[in-house]
Amino acid sequence: MENHFDLLILGSGSTAFAAALRAAELGKTAAMTEMRTLGGTCVNRGCLPSxxxxxxxxMVWESAHPRYKGLKPAKMEFDFGELISQKQDVVHAYRDKKYQSIVSDEDKVKV
Incomplete structure (x- = not known):
């Protein structure tokens, strides 16, 4: 791994990736630092999972409060653990598609 970079970026969210990719377009090298998980707050703990x-x-609320006459309220059962698991699957898939693939393909961007 190279020890000299033209640009050091703190974090690995969407803005960090935009800066790193722009540096690569300009023929420069970039290194991103990340204390947590690749993708930053929005992908891993903020916007996407919430x-x-x-x-x-x-969906649960709307099933219990139908908007149309003739529809009766329904009690939807849910498994919180399964919802969390599904949320994690969505986060992992998005992170792999939008972030990990860029790092793997771009030789001028290092994390």
């Missing part, structure tokens, strides 16, 4: 769980909660 929206996934909020959508599941919305």
């Amino acid at each position: 929206k996934n769980l909020i959508e599941a909660a919305r």
Whole structure:
């Protein structure tokens, strides 16, 4: 691994990747540092996982509160552990598709 880089980027979220890819387009090398998981807060702990769980909660609520006459409220059963597992699958798939593949393909970007 190279010890000299033209650009040092703190974090590995979408802005960090945009900066690293722009550096590569300009023929420069970039290194990103990450204390936690590749992809940053939004992908791993913020936007993506919270929206996934909020959508599941919305479906449960709407089944108990139908908007149309003639539809009766239903009690939807859910398995919280399974919801968390599904959320993690979504996060991992997105992280692999949007972030890990770029690091694997781009020889000028190191994490």
